[in-house]
Amino acid sequence: QVQVAESGGGLVQAGGSLRLSCAASGRTFSSYAMGWFRQAPGKEREFVAAIRWSGGSTYYADFVKGRFTISRENAKNTVYLQMARLKPEDTAVYYCAAGEFRGSWYRVSYDYWGQGTQVTVSS
16 A cells, blocks of 8 residues: 655745655565656646656656656655746646556556645645
8 A cells, every 4th residue: 555645835926936755664675666747726737747766767748848857765755846937727626646667657547646635726
């Protein structure tokens, strides 16, 4: 069993920056990937970025490339999402999830989810 918990959300002005953290605990595996997702009011949850514990390879949604950076700190079992040049449309609840990487970013089974952290970007 893996537990994940997000932190770092808040209110920020457009153009500003924010860093989210995701702490993983319990039974963690080097074969796992950690992903960030978001869900805005009235919209479906969407993928934002992901990183593999082993090797640190990353994968991003097109709409955040060049603005968001995902990273990990293995010693702390923590993954970060550094968000820059934030836009009002980035307003959402951001979720962290953990799952086993099965050879492709399209085959990660995100089985463990956090409760989410609210990010609000004012115009």
